Amino acid sequence: MTHKDKNHLWQERLQQQKDSGSTINDWCAQHQLSVPTFYYWQKKLATPKKQSKSIIVPLPTLTPQSPIIIETPTGYRVSVSNESVLDLLPQLLKMLP
Known part of the structure; x- marks a missing residue:
């Protein structure tokens, strides 16, 4: 999986969690994802690129x-x-x- 694909996948996952109304802990448990990994990607994708x-x-x-x-x-x-x-x-x- 390319870096671009991973970014896209996690953007979708972050949006799905947000739309679900579930807490991050509950949503990650339901989708068998690590909570720290979720927060890592949330921070990574929220940080604007420095120009x-x-x-x-x-x-x-x-x-x-x-x-x-x-x-x-x-x-x-x-x-x-x-x-x-x-x-x-x-x-x-x-x-x-």
Whole structure:
């Protein structure tokens, strides 16, 4: 089953439980599903996807005294003080969550 299929299946299950009027515990017992799994999918499907925003900033010529520091919204911090490393930045930033 693909990731997309699982999402669709659980969206249907969440709606069925809601429409049933039963409690989550009772509905899961009737359908032989784990309550923690139900809550996992409820939270997962309710969480909106984060959209990243890119900002393009012209870079000055780097010197050892003036590093560039990039801080991501998720708390990562990348410091660059050597021009030779700039080519690696796009690959590094793609790896960050």
